[in-house]
Amino acid sequence: MTNVAVQAGALDVGSQANRSALGRAVSAVTSRLVIIVPYLWLLVFFLIPFIIVFKISLSQTAIAMPPYTPVMGLGDGISGLFNQLRELGIDNYIWLTEDPLYFNAYVSSVVIAGISTFLALLVGFPIAYGMARAPATIRPTLLMLVILPFWTSFLIRVYAWIGILKPEGLLNQFLLATGVIDEPLVILNTHAAIFIGIVYSYLPFMILPLYSTLEKMDFSLIEAAQDLGCTPIGAFWKITFPLALPGVVAGCMLVFIPAVGEFVIPDLLGGSQTLMIGKTLWNEFFANRDWPVSSAVAVILLLLLVVPIMIFQSAQARAQEQGR
Template identity: 75%
Template sequence: MQKALAAIVSRLVIAVPYAWLLVFFLAPFLIVLKISFSSTAIAMPPYTPVLDWTGGISGLIAKFGEFSTFNYEFLFDDSLYLKAYLSSVVIAAISTFLTLLIGYPIAYGMARAPATIRPTLLMLVILPFWTSFLIRVYAWIGILKPEGLLNQLLLAVGLIDEPLIIMNTYTAIFIGIVYSYLPFMILPLYSALEKMDYSLVEAAEDLGCTPFGAFWKVTFPLSIPGIVAGSLLVFIPATGEFVIPDLLGGSQTLMIGKTLWNEFASNRDWPLSSAVAILLLLLLVIPIVLFQNAQAKAQEAGK
């Protein structure tokens, strides 16, 4: 009796979240895939063919005949989309590199801090993550705009004679991404550097390495897992970013997340935005798989 009950309960434990994810994660994804092969129609919902079970299996097969690769051909023909993909990857890569450059010294400094204050420092890095992403991006508008705080400061100090134009440029996007994703870079770097045995560095220095040489030959290679994890954690979401290019980058900047939203909201071209989404996902499959592998390896090592 007890055993039977336990068996039923454990079935339920698996089945409930499984069913939820099948319905709300896998099924929607398959729908996107399907609609990306449909053509646009002026109707509600604005695409055709809609999945229609009334015709039974044969009806469904007939529907497959209406599938078109039109959206994908369109994406490849129109250089706007290719440029948007390319510039998303380039922007994400440059921002990831900048985040690494800024995050590394911070993580290193934290890892070398006295052990008593390290938990506090860690807490201080995590805290901004709890405040709204939108708010953190919004805060930069007031700083970067032509009559903003940064320009006021630089003008008052006398470093510049007329306001710098930063808002609505790629520079503003870089600043936004670096700022928003910095904790994602610092945390994995910190955990790699904190675990490290610093007597190795001392040994290298005793054997005649310069401090920089010891860093480059000992510390840096040992922190590579942290660098990989942090870089992927920044690169993946930054590629599909929508809020930052929209609010800080202005109308001219091209990023694929923004293009997808525009196709969807302004042009109401759902099939095309589905095709954009599928290609964005294909673009990110490699970094996502790399990240999952790195995580699995870290988990194995931690056991």
């Protein structure tokens, strides 16, 4: 009986060890799958489309369908594919450096997006701060109100601003009725209208990361600073803003990146004279049907946005490592 019990105990210990090893193996596979899925997503929806666009940017314009040459294919075999690769060149990128239109469009887009991001931060920070300090019972309602505009089509909301900002629109009618102005303001088809449209459209992207950061902040730190003689403004710059900096950075990126390539808002609210890279890209792609040049414009725009972000993230990682 004793030997049987010992053998049974040994079998039980062995089965537990096997189950433990199996559990560790399953956990390792699961963790790898969790890591692989985002990389597969980036590969399919970012890297492969980028490679296709980059290849088109090295091609030449042609009156055909598709409107560029060469069109890669294996019909002529490997040697034919290598011959097609030799036809690729950087002529389109050289053309972008020779025409000041594209440089001015890039600069104008960055300036407009930067000003719009700053204005969105000025408007969004007080809103996010008020939401974070609001009673916990009404915070879900406030979050819903922030997200509520997304329930309506983006295009319809931009068109609505045309009715508000035009000379005979609601804003001018209200200002004239209240006696604030004597003649209608010219807001539509100006940069001011673009700023209004971008700030309105992307304001939730600024508020949500700010609110997520501020909600976790210990507000007793502000009370302690004020008890020690710090002014409210001083407490804001020494405590609140540094603690909210991750949300500020995230919100600014979420607003700035899409604003640089924005097309609909400048086209509808800024008018035909507005120079932004999104409109220039659209004109090259659809009006001029110059796919290689438009692809080169898109590649440079992507690099202008991705490279600074990668440098910033690398600097942040090094700073964190040094802090440890």
